[in-house]
Amino acid sequence: MPTPGRPRSQEADAAILAAGLELLIERGVEATTIEQVARRAGVTRATVYRRYPDKTRLLTATIEAAYGDPPAAPHIRDIEHLLAGWAHALSDTRQRRLLRRLYAAVDHEPELARTHQDRFGQHRDRARRDVLERARERGELPPDTDAGVLLDLLTGAVWQHLVSRPDTCTPADVEQYLRAVLAQAGYRPEGERGDASR
Incomplete structure (x- = not known):
């Protein structure tokens, strides 16, 4: 009608x-x-x-x-999928500038930051934590990994990249950076775990 x-x-x-x-x-x-x-x-x-x-x-x-x-709760298959998504976003100049503006909104426009977090951020963080928890269960992360703390570390690394790296970074540059962070947390993809066991 x-x-x-x-x-x-x-x-x-x-x-x-x-x-x-x-x-x-x-x-x-x-x-x-x-x-x-x-x-x-x-x-x-x-x-x-x-x-x-x-x-x-x-x-x-x-x-x-x-x-x-995007949907409020995205489907993220695994850590590799998560890395690819972040690498894509952080290699786009406009998205990098937008993210920096949003970060500043926490102080200047707290209502906007709060509304965005309530509507989307909580669901997306939950989806990311779920990915990290599944990776821990598969043995890709150490058994004592706290998924919430690791997500905070990764999110902090994303913001560090936004303020310390040039906006001309390629997806490969971003992915290499985030992989280095995950490696410090003990992340070992299935293929690497197989190689290390031989």
Whole structure:
């Protein structure tokens, strides 16, 4: 059954989210406003407010759209799959800049950081911990590995990479870096464990 009223414009939707992303990356969370987004998107403020009643909801949607609207709880097969995903994200210049802006939001816009964590972060962290726990059970990590602590270490390593490495890093560069961190935690993929036993 059709919804009464004027249909939403997909072009306006896309323009608003694109403008939000550009401004967020250029200026940061604190300096991005609904008025600026409307102006850059070429729409009225009312058009933006009909879709997003406040800045937090607008920027949350912007961030998710920038990552292709992934599911709240992603399916991650194993550590190798996890590494590939992080390597892809951290080798993309725009995503690196976006992540740095989000990190700054913890202080400047705590509501945005909290909303994003509540809606997506907790589920994604749980999926990552599950991967690490399964790896421990398969013997790819030491039996006394605390999956939560290891995830914190990996997340910290990701942020360290964002602030200490150039934005021109390739996926191979990022993967090598994260593998070195995991190796210090005792990670041994199945193939390496077989080699070491001979």
